[in-house]
Structures are given as C-alpha cells and as structure tokens.
Amino acid sequence: MTTRKLGLAVAQMGPVHLSDSRGAVVRRLVAMLREAKARGAEMVVFPELALTTFFPRYWMEEAEAQARFFEAQMPNADVQPLFDAARELGVGFYLGYAELAEDGRPYNTAVLVNQRGDIAGKYRKIHLPGHVEHKPEAPFQHLEKKYFDVGDLGFRVFESDAVKYGMCLCNDRRWPETYRVMALQSAEVVMLGYNTPSLNIHWNEPVHLRTTTHLVSLQANAYQNGIWVAAAAKCGSEDGHHMIGSSVIVAPTGEIVARTLTEEDEVICVSADLTLGEHFRQHVFNFAKHRRPEHYRLIVDRVGAGDPLP
Ligand code: ING
Secondary structure, eight states, X not given: OOOOEEEEEEEEBOOOOTTOOHHHHHHHHHHHHHHHHHTTOSEEEOOTTTTSOOGGGSOOOHHHHHHHHOBSSSSOTTTHHHHHHHHHHTOEEEEXXXXXXXXXXXXXXXXXXXXXXXXXXEEEOOOOXXXXXXXXXXXXXXXXXXXXXXXXXXXOEEEETTEEEEEEEGGGGGOHHHHHHHHTTTOSEEEEEEOOBSSOSSSOOOTHHHHHHHHHHHHHHHHHHTOEEEEEEBOEEETTEEEOOOOEEEXXXXXXXXXXXXXXXXXXXXXXXXXXHHHIIIIISOHHHHOOGGGOHHHHHOSSOOOOOO
C-alpha cells in the first residue's frame, strides 16, 4: 500500500474579546495560516465561532446577536484576506462561524475551503448544548439552543484535494454517532473546532475533567472509526470567561500525535499518514465484515433512554 501523507495543522486561537474587531481576528488567522504553511500544512483547522467571542454566553435578543456576531455572506469583506491567503499559499482550511443563511435561519456553521480558496463543503452544528431560557443566577449563559437552529445538512464527507474530510463542531465530538455516520461515508480525517467553558454550571465538576472528557471523546472515536481527528480550540479567558485549550491531532491509533501547550494562538502540525487508518478499517474496524446493524436498531429508534427491551 503506497503511503499517502497529508500536512495537517490545527490553528488554536487564544481569546477573542467583545472589543476585538473581525479585522483584528482575521489578521491572527492569516498569520497562523502562514505559519502552518511554513511547517508543511496542506489543511489548517480553525476553531468554532472563530471570528467572534463565544457570544452564546451572553443573554440578548436574537436580532442583536445576529446583527453583532453573524455572517450573512461567506466569504465577505472581513474574511476575504483569509481566503486570499489560502489561494496564494495553496492551503485549505476549516473555519467555524455563526451563519445567517439566505432563508434567514441562524446556524453554528463550519466551511471547508480547498487549496484554491473555494468553499468545498459546509456543515451546520447538529448537537446544540445548553438552554434557551435566561439563567440570571448563572455565572454565564450557554444559549446555543436559543441563537442557533439545529443543522439541516447532516454529517457529510467532502472529497477535497484527494482527501475525504468529515466536519463537525464542538459538542458533536462527544457523540459517537457523529463519527460513525462520517466513517460510514469513508471519512479519513474529521475536523472540528470547539469553544468549551472550563466551568460547569450544572454541578461542581473538577476542572481537569473538562480536558479529560474532551480528549477521551476524540481518542476513542478516532480509534473506533480508523480516522484522524483534528480539533481546534478557541480558548483562554474571553472577557473573564475561561475556556479550555488542549487542541490536538489524534491518529487512527487513538494516540495524540500533537497537542498545544498554551491557551493562546498556537499552531500544531503533523505529517498525517492517511494509510494508517486503512489498516484499522481493513482489519479491526472492517464495518462491512463485522457490523450487525440488525442489533443496533435502538440507536436510531429511540431518542432518550427507556425500558429494557422485553
Ligand atoms: N461547548 C461545550 C462542549 O461540548 C459542553 C459544551 C461542555 C457540553 C462540557 C457538555 C460538557 O464542548 C460547545 N460549544 O458545544
């Protein structure tokens, strides 16, 4: 089997504050795209909601949120320098942003842009965590269910520059169905961005568990689906609200191949051997040979947990 190598990078972002302009943010993204290219990257993964602060932590009217934090076009004047740099450098990227769709619906979205700077795929976040009601007593809100509609594009795999990429966003990474649906479409690399508050408002969770559960979700699913997983944080303290870092690139072995050390803008880059996944998909997780969907029906037929089957 001839080895296929992909220069795969994750561009982690430090905080984006309410006072940070789109222009200032895009300059940071372009700088990291250039660094990644210099280190051999062919594909660069940016975080979820990369252009703005994590605004679902704030209560406001939807109209205000959409006016301040959403993009009605992609690309647009603010992000065009990033698309131009991608074309100039011949590097693809994944970018998360708040999308105001043509029909007016709001989504938490990511696009895949190929090495010619063209949009080659789009994903709209399906697993929306948090709540819709105002929790005035909470230290911050988590209003993704208020500001975004559930994604309507499904989990898709896009072939771009000879690699099959899957995309998801943040909370999606905690649900095994996310990866399996994309692995059943022969994904080789799953890219995702995340904004993960380090404080749990529901119970007194030891803070280290935020990183543990983040990593175990990525490592298990990379291994169990024979895929590379590249996960980019926006992290650090945004106007006093801390989010975890630990951006990583995980191999189909489930091993962390690269990991960020800071909670600032930081690029990690690996030469990903895409044939490594094929070994696992042929021998360990050969879906066609070993899976028995007739015994998995409950996964699709039930939403919440119910009684044991009779
Ligand atoms: N953030 C968090 C995430 O899934 C969360 C929300 C954290 C849910 C921890 C459950 C546990 O990483 C987003 N934006 O989904």
